[in-house]
Amino acid sequence: MPCVADWLNCPLSIVQDIFAQNNSDPEWEKKVTEYFREKLKENNATNWVPSLNDVPLHYLKPSSLVKFRCMIQDMFDPEFYMNIYETIDTHTKSHVMHFGKYRDIAECGPHQEIDLNPSHVVTAERQTFYCVPVPGESAWVKEAYSSMSQARVCPSTSYTPSRQKRSYEEDEDMELHPSKQREQHLGSIADIHGSGEPKRLETEASATHQMINCSPPLDLNFPLPGEKGPACLVKMYGNWDNFKVNDVLEVCGILSVDPVLNILNNEDRENSSSPVESMDCMDTVExxxxxxxPASLVPRIHVILAQKLQHINPLLPACLNEEESKSFVSSFMSELSPVRAELLGFLTHAFLGDSLAAEYLILHLISTVYARRDVLPLGKFTINLSGCPRNSAFTEHLYRIIQQLVPASYRLQMTIENMNCLQLKPHKDYTANRLVSGVLQLASNTSLVIDETLLEQGQLDTRGVHNVSALGHLITWQKVDYDFSYHQMEFPCNINVLITSEGRSLLPSDCQVHLQPQLIPPNMEEHMNSLLTAVLPSILNKFRIYLSLLRLLDYSISDEVTKAVEDDFVEMRKNDPESISADDLHRTLLIARFLSLSAGQTTLSRERWLRAKQLETLRKARLQQQKSVNGNEL
Known part of the structure; x- marks a missing residue:
């Protein structure tokens, strides 16, 4: 029976054994998948698999088993490859069957040639996803996943790619100085040509070609500026229709970083001197x-197993439907009340003593789009936190606290310059045949904090107007229009938007909460830092579990409570027909939903409905008070 080192370090040898035993059986591919699925179930074996999120590429052995937690940024066209093929020994004329699945390159031994007779080649189709690390993933998430890993890795000595043991940061230097990258690629070509490597043939039926030249730096197409980590070409062999752009998934598969693929493409390009030959490749250089x-910058993963992730919180079980997970959930729910009380106190300090704002922030952080009725997204709860000090560090420090609580977030500084310069909406580049990412290409349940306190007077240009419009469209409909030049395509999303502003925001929101600080610390930075320092890591982890878990709970309203709410609303309209509208009912029901969930209750009670009405009364009274003070609406 193969040992751990075999299926982790040499998964292709396992595939080869299964293929050899079942080459006449078309079910051999399912047996491969089942073998690795069973292996990964044993004794938390997934923690033994190195992750590209944690481990630099040069520490990973080529053709070893790896995993990658990522978001699908783009989907390329399907490609054909040789799934099964034969080689012929040029001396003995003997035939040997091979598999091409999970490979970029089909290898032949010395004195062997691939039999290209169509009757001896079985072609198949695979789908390539361009995947990037989850945008805005919090540092605590990365650290927690990394600490759980039991993978044993060391710098690879059996493989010397063009990276020369570079880190991700050094990769970025290579991107900025492509001449360095070119020198390393040229060096690796010389090494491989002089090493007597066996002949190889690309398994893809329509080969693409990579030119070595001083071209512009390779753009890894991360949605958010300043992101680091690897991008990967993820090759899926089945069920790819279950995935779509912006899905977050964890893939487990075979790492391919073979520089020979690039070399073959370069040689093909250099040898294609005639116009007829060059017509074989219709792709543009871009x-x-x-x-x-280059595989040294964008490795390939040939997927054996892929799982769409419900969430990316490492403190929660990956799937909450399993029996083991249910015991975890029930155990945590039993201590929910004190966790909520501590979180409310923590956020009250962050809001400088404003407990009402803290209460609404908890409801905001557990909100999620749970359904769509026609075009209306149900469950979105965008808050406009007005009354924030202008041009102060308050919003920045508030965002740092939110970062410590949620798995993924981003702070968008809404300045005139950013609105006029940033690319918020993704757009299609038809020359390069790819989707160019934008800031709003975010994974589900990402917290987006829009800082409007930095907005000064100025002129928005055409892009600026479109960007502000895109933000409004996102908030109202939870959709982002991707620009395909000839048409706009709506992509539904589920992004928690918090707007901080001095007065009422220019952007729409579901709920405006005016901040009323009870204390003004002499040093805001010291106050916020001391708040984070004072909370115990174990308590902070409970906050993180609390906010992620409650988003995933089911919720319902009984017929009896529905009737009581309707009667109550009719009575409210009678008493105050001027200020009570259908929007008020919808918002109060939403607040009641999140209040119930925040207390661990999955159905609405009379008590929670009354509490929701009370919160809304306090919030509206505060807005009215501020309006009368300032003489205009906030």
Whole structure:
């Protein structure tokens, strides 16, 4: 029976054994998947698999088993490859069957040739996803996943790619100085040509070509500025229709970083001197760079197992439907009340003593789009926190606290310059045949904090107007329009938007809460830092579990409570027909929903409905008070 080192370090040898035993059986591919699925179930074996999120590429052995937690940024066209093929020994004329699945390159031994007779080749189709690390993933999430890993890795000595043991940061230097990258690629070509490597043939039926030249730096197409980590070409062999752009998934598969693929493409390009030969490749140079980037910068993963993630919180079980997970959930729910009380106190301090704002922030952080009725997204709860000090560090420090609580977040500084310069909406680049990312290409349940306190007087240009419009569209409909030049395509999303502003925001919101600080610390930074320092890591982890778990709970309203709410609303309209509208009913029901969930209750009670009405009364009274003080609406 293969040992751990075999299926982790040499998974292709396992595949080869299964293929050899079942080459006449078309079910051999399912047996491969089942073998690795069973292996990964044993004794938390997934923690033994190195992750590209944690481990630099040069520490990973080529063709070993790896995993990657990522978001699908783009989907390329399907490609054909040789699934099963034969080689012929040029001396003995003997035939040997091979599999091409999970490989970029089909290898032949010495004195062997691939039999290209169509009757001896079985082609198949695979789908390539361009995947990036989850945008805005919090540092505590990365650290927690990394600490759980039991993978044993060391710098690879059996493989010397063009990276020369570079880190991700050094990779970025290479991107900025492509001449360095070119020198390393040229060096690796010389090494491989002089090493007597066996002949190899690309398994893809339509080969793409990569030119070695001083072209512009490779753009890894991360949605958010300043992001680091690897991008990967993830090759799926089945069920790819279950995935879509912006899905977050964890893939487990075979790492391919073979530089020979690039070398073959380069040689093909150099040898294609005649116009007829060059017509074989219709791809533009830009498309070749995007779809066949250097494996040292964008490795390939040939997927054996893929799982769409419900969440990316490492403190929660990956799937809450399993029996083991249910015991975890019930255990945590039993201590929910003190956790909520501590979180409310923690956020009250963050809001400088304003407990009402803290209460609403908890409801905001557990909100999620749970359904769509026609075009209306149900469950979105965008808050406009007005009354924030202008041009102060308050919003920045508040965002730092939110970062410590949620798995993924981003702070968008809403300045005139940013609105006029940033690319918020993704758009299609037809020359390179790829989707160019934008800031609003975010994973589900990402917290987006829009800082409007930095907005000064100025002129928005055309892009600025479109960007502000895109933010409004996102908030109202939970959709982002991707620009495909000839048309706009709506992509539904589920992003928690918090707007901080001095007065009422320019952007729409579901609920405006005016901040009323009870204390003004002499040093805001010291106050916020001391708040984070004072909370115990174990308590902070409970806050993180609390906010992620409650988003995933089911919720319902009984017929009896529904009737009581309707009667109550009719009575409210009678008493105050001027100020009570259908929007008020919808918002109060939403607040009651999140209040119930925040207390661990999955159905609405009379008590929670009354508490929701009370919160809304306090919030509106505060807004009315501020309006009368300032003489205008906030």
């Amino acid at each position: 498309e070749q760079r995007v779809h066949s980037p």
